[in-house]
Amino acid sequence: MQSVLLAVDRLNAFIGKAFAWCIVILTLAITYEVFRRYVLKDPTTWAYDVSLMLYGALFMMAGAYTLSRNGHVRGDFLYRKWSPPTQARVDLVLYFLFYFPGILALIYSGWGYFHLAYMLNEHSSFSPDGPIIWPIKAVIPITGAMMLLQGVVEVVRCLICMRDGDWPQRLHDVEEMEKVILEEAANRADREGTTHGAL
Numbered sequence: 001m002q003s004v005l006l007a008v009d010r011l012n013a014f015i016g017k018a019f020a021w022c023i024v025i026l027t028l029a030i031t032y033e034v035f036r037r038y039v040l041k042d043p044t045t046w047a048y049d050v051s052l053m054l055y056g057a058l059f060m061m062a063g064a065y066t067l068s069r070n071g072h073v074r075g076d077f078l079y080r081k082w083s084p085p086t087q088a089r090v091d092l093v094l095y096f097l098f099y100f101p102g103i104l105a106l107i108y109s110g111w112g113y114f115h116l117a118y119m120l121n122e123h124s125s126f127s128p129d130g131p132i133i134w135p136i137k138a139v140i141p142i143t144g145a146m147m148l149l150q151g152v153v154e155v156v157r158c159l160i161c162m163r164d165g166d167w168p169q170r171l172h173d174v175e176e177m178e179k180v181i182l183e184e185a186a187n188r189a190d191r192e193g194t195t196h197g198a199l
Contacts, residue, residue: 001156001160002168002169005153005156005157005168006169006171008068008149008150008153009068009069009150009153009170009171010171011149012064012065012067012068012146012149012150013065013068013069013171013173015061015064015065015146016061016062016064016065016066017065018061019057019058019061019062020058020062022054022055022057022058023058025054026051026054026055026058029047029050029051029054030047030051032044032047033047033051045127045128045129046127046129046130046131048126048127049124049126049127049130049131049133050131052126053131053133053135053136056136056139057136057139060139060140060143061139061142061143061146063143063146063147064143064146064147064149064150067147067150067151067154068150068153068170068171069170069171069172069173070170083165084161084165084166084167085161085162085165087161087167088157088158088159088161088162088167089158089162091154091158092155092158092159092162095151095154095155095158099151100148100151103144103147103148103151104144104148106140106141106143106144106147107141107144107145107148109140110137110140110141110143110144111140111141113137113140114134114137114138114140114141117133117134117137118134118137118138121134122134122137157170
């Protein structure tokens with residue numbers, strides 16, 4: 001079971017990291033726009049739309065990756081004081097009360113937005129040469145599907161934690177600086193305690 005959970009984590013990590021390249025493209029597009037606007041006095045007609053679409057794609061497609069790394073915001077001042085099985089029980093209830101209904105609504109409405117935009121070959125109205133926008137609207141139901149899949153994985157993790165008393169292993173590739181600093185301080189205190197004990 002753990003290999004299946006980690007496989008979904010890896011899939012969402014691959015998608016999240018692939019869409020992270022939108023930052024580079026976004027930076028280049030905005031830099032080009034600034035150069036055209038302020039140096040050449042000839043602004044582009046597409047930079048606003050493209051920057052909005054790239055940022056939206058990045059934000060949406062990183063959601064499942066963030067969930068796979070347990071990186072979404074939560075009330076940690078309460079949550080971290082609870083035992084892992086209590087955390088799992090609360091998470092399980094919240095997934096079914098709020099998460100899954102919201103994700104299913106995202107998929108349903110996102111598909112409608114995408115389908116209508118595709119049928120009309122909708123273009124952006126924010127600029128004279130507005131680019132087609134159905135590709136970015138297609139990202140909405142895709143994001144919902146990936147978030148739904150990752151949500152199922154998280155529910156399985158909750159059930160395993162409730163059964164075993166501890167959270168199953170996750171993939172980790174990024175750590176918050178706060179956690180790294182606290183771990184280094186704890187290791188340093190352990191080393192100093194060992195050194196003083198030996199003297």
